[in-house]
Structures are given as structure tokens and as C-alpha cells.
Amino acid sequence: MSRSLRRGALAATAIVISIASLSACGAGNDAQTLGVRPDNAAVTVDDVQIQNALVITQPEAGAEGPAVVSATVFNNGRDPQTLESVTLPGTSAKVTLKAAQGSGPVTVPAGGSVVIGGKGNASATIENGREAAKNGATQKIVFKLSKTGDVQLSAFVVPATSYFKDFGPTEIPKPPAATPTGTATPTGTATPGHGATTPGHGAEATATATPTGEASHSAGH
Known part of the structure; x- marks a missing residue:
């Protein structure tokens, strides 16, 4: 070449x-x-898109306490929408929504998004989480928005460990305090020393030797 x-x-x-x-x-x-x-889980209905939806339970299996719904809600429309409710069909669970700041509604801005779950974000807390969701299963979730209406999808149920730790419930119940397995009892009864309860041998001799009048009289007689 x-x-x-x-x-x-x-x-x-x-x-x-x-x-x-x-x-x-x-x-x-x-x-x-x-x-x-x-x-x-992810789903798109009209202008609303929901991604990474999960139900996250307590980190310890079988622990009492709330669970949470975690997701990102996108609004691709020109008008803001309010997330009016989050429900779990087929359960009696009540989900409480809370905005990231203040006590107002959870609003998804036009052309923006809202993260649900995690520190500093909006939250959706399932009060009786243990009864509502089982780890490893899937759970239907319905997000109701002010304009789009109901947006439903099925989400995985996972514990708040590993990747999901920072998005799980903020209320973690403390483990029960340890209780003693038995009551301590004394192994014997303490008895006072010899000199404490009864006079010593020398004291007793003095006490009996003091009233000697009768004995002296007999001797003099």
C-alpha cells in the first residue's frame, strides 16, 4: 500500500x-x-404520565406501621392539575395525600412533574399498610387528577430497603422493649450475726451475775 x-x-x-x-x-x-x-409501573393517559409507581412497606417484614405510594406524576398539558386522591382498589386502605410544603393540595404544574415519596417531596401514606399490601405482590393504584380523571396501573409492593430505602415510610415503629424472662428472688434469708441479735456470752454472764444478793446472804448465813 x-x-x-x-x-x-x-x-x-x-x-x-x-x-x-x-x-x-x-x-x-x-x-x-x-x-x-x-x-x-408506568402508564400514560391523555396529558398525564405516571412513572416508577411503587407501594413501599416497612423495612422489617411483618412490622406494624404505615406504607407509602411512591411515583412521579408528569403533566404534559397546558394547564396545571390537582392530584385529588390516591386509592388502592380491592382494599380498605386509606391513603392520605400531603403536599411537599404547606397544607394545600398536591398540584402538578403544566409541563412539569411532582415526585411522590422521599424527603422533601409530596407524600401518599397508607395508614394500615401491613393489611393493604404484601411484599412481592402487585397492587392496583388509582391516581385521580382534576382534569384527566382516574389513571390506574398495577405496581410492585416492595420493602423500604436497598434502592427504595429513601422513598419508604418516614414513620418506622420502634421495636418493643425487651421484657425480663423471670423475676429475681433471693436464694436465702439473711440472718443477723451472733452478736447483733443476742448479747454476747460475756454480756449474758454479767447480767446473770449482777443480782447476787440472795446468793451472798446464803453464804453469810
């Missing part, structure tokens, strides 16, 4: 590598996003 052809081949190789690197970088961002995002 001539020197000019060799230079041309090297230049072409460099261009191909550059394009491949840029393509990999662009694809890599999407791939990385898909890689770190849990494969959780």
Missing part, C-alpha cells in the same frame, strides 16, 4: 471511531437511564 493510501485509510478509520464514540455516548445516556431506573 502506498503512503498516500495508508494515510487515507487511517483518516477514514479515525472518522469512523469518532462517529462511533459520539453514537455510543448518545445511546449510552439512554442506556444508563434505563439501567439505573427500576423496571416499575
Whole structure:
């Protein structure tokens, strides 16, 4: 191969590598996003999209205490919407919604989103979480929005461990205090020392020797 052809081949190789690197970088961002995002429930209805929906229970299996619904609600419309309620069909669970700040409603801004769950975000607390959801199962969730109406999907039920620890219930019940297994009893009855309850031998002799009048009278007689 001539020197000019060799230079041309090297230049072409460099261009191909550059394009491949840029393509990999662009694809890599999407791939990385898909890689770190849990494969959780997602649904789109009209202008509303809900992603990464989960029911997150207490970190300890069987622990009493609330569970939470965690999700990201997107509003692709031109008008804000209010998240009016979150319900769990098929259960008697009550879900309490709370905005990230203040006591107002949870509002999803136009062209924006609201994260439910996690520190500093809006919350959806399931009061009787243990009865409402079982780890490893799926649970239907209905998000009711002011304009779109009901948006339903099925979500996984997971404990607040590993990736989900920071999005789980903020109220973690304390373990019950340890109770003694038996009552301590004395192994014997303490008895006072010999000199404490009864006079010593010398004291007793003095006491009996004092009234000696009668004995002296007999001796003198």
C-alpha cells in the first residue's frame, strides 16, 4: 500500500471511531437511564404520565406501621392539575395525600412533574399498610387528577430497603422493649450475726451475775 493510501485509510478509520464514540455516548445516556431506573409501573393517559409507581412497606417484614405510594406524576398539558386522591382498589386502605410544603393540595404544574415519596417531596401514606399490601405482590393504584380523571396501573409492593430505602415510610415503629424472662428472688434469708441479735456470752454472764444478793446472804448465813 502506498503512503498516500495508508494515510487515507487511517483518516477514514479515525472518522469512523469518532462517529462511533459520539453514537455510543448518545445511546449510552439512554442506556444508563434505563439501567439505573427500576423496571416499575408506568402508564400514560391523555396529558398525564405516571412513572416508577411503587407501594413501599416497612423495612422489617411483618412490622406494624404505615406504607407509602411512591411515583412521579408528569403533566404534559397546558394547564396545571390537582392530584385529588390516591386509592388502592380491592382494599380498605386509606391513603392520605400531603403536599411537599404547606397544607394545600398536591398540584402538578403544566409541563412539569411532582415526585411522590422521599424527603422533601409530596407524600401518599397508607395508614394500615401491613393489611393493604404484601411484599412481592402487585397492587392496583388509582391516581385521580382534576382534569384527566382516574389513571390506574398495577405496581410492585416492595420493602423500604436497598434502592427504595429513601422513598419508604418516614414513620418506622420502634421495636418493643425487651421484657425480663423471670423475676429475681433471693436464694436465702439473711440472718443477723451472733452478736447483733443476742448479747454476747460475756454480756449474758454479767447480767446473770449482777443480782447476787440472795446468793451472798446464803453464804453469810
